[in-house]
Amino acid sequence: MLVGLLGFALVSACSPVRRAELRRQPDGLARRPQVLTTFTVLADLARQVAGDRLDVQSITRIGAEIHGYEPTPSDIERASRADLIVENGLGLERWAQRYVAAAGDVPTVTLSQGMEPILIEADAYAGKPNPHAWMSPKRAQVYVDRLVEAFSSLDPAGRPTFQQNGAAYKQRLQALDQELGQALAEIPAHQRVLVTCEGAFSYLARDYGLEEAYLWPVNAESQITPRRMVQLIETVRARRVPAVFCETTVSDKAQREVARASGARFGGSFYVDSLSEPDGPAGSLIDLQRHNVRLLIQGLRGGGA
Known part of the structure; x- marks a missing residue:
């Protein structure tokens, strides 16, 4: 079943984010746009920017090994209902393109897009980008900027909230950068x-x-x-x-x-x-x-x- 689901045409990881349509739940209340991230670290980053305006969930669970993750049919079903998928890029989620393709016409934002990576120097991955850019508080601030941009396209009315949340979180990352630098020195x-x-x-x-x-x-x-x-x-x-x-x-x-x-x-x-x-x-x-x-x-x- 999963093989068949993964046969859809690929969706570009840098597809423009579409504006989320206002949907109603069975109780008649408006549903917040749904955002799926490929792993839990990105979910935390996304929630810091989204605040209460978006429903952010991680595709993979806490403790999962994300490099070679195998999406399940239920994962594909969740993705098909999402308004946006957030991935790291730099070759981290080898399964992500097939996952997005199987989900159908769901926009995707790649947080490392445009970033100059550190290249791996040895072994089978020599010359390929090291994907763990979020481990730098400096680079994580670039992730925040990408999230603000993507969420503002998804939910234009929320732009001021996303910008304010993003700026506040970047200040926390800057303070963390100084804290880690002083400790490691x-x-x-x-x-x-x-x-x-x-x-x-x-x-x-x-x-x-x-x-x-x-x-x-x-x-x-x-x-x-x-x-x-x-x-x-x-x-x-x-x-x-x-x-x-x-x-x-x-x-x-x-x-x-x-x-x-x-x-x-x-x-x-x-x-x-x-x-x-x-x-x-x-x-x-x-x-x-x-x-x-x-x-x-x-x-x-x-x-x-």
């Missing part, structure tokens, strides 16, 4: 090595002067080879990295072996591709960033899991 230069399972921290590392080492470039290509394992163990040993980390959406088994073999500690799990539950440590993008940086500093200074 306290890490001594020889300890500024961020070791993770996935190379998802390239944008954050560039912003704050960290070096990055990882087991695989993106989760979609997460097969662990002996060569990769040995190279990372040697890097951790040579740089005397005190702690290594992994992400919540993948198994940390291999990274714990890196820690054991290198003499480092396993410092805990970062949130990247998914938020936590609302009452967890990463219930929003800002909380996610603070959790990760606290965990990193704790691990590199001698704490950890």
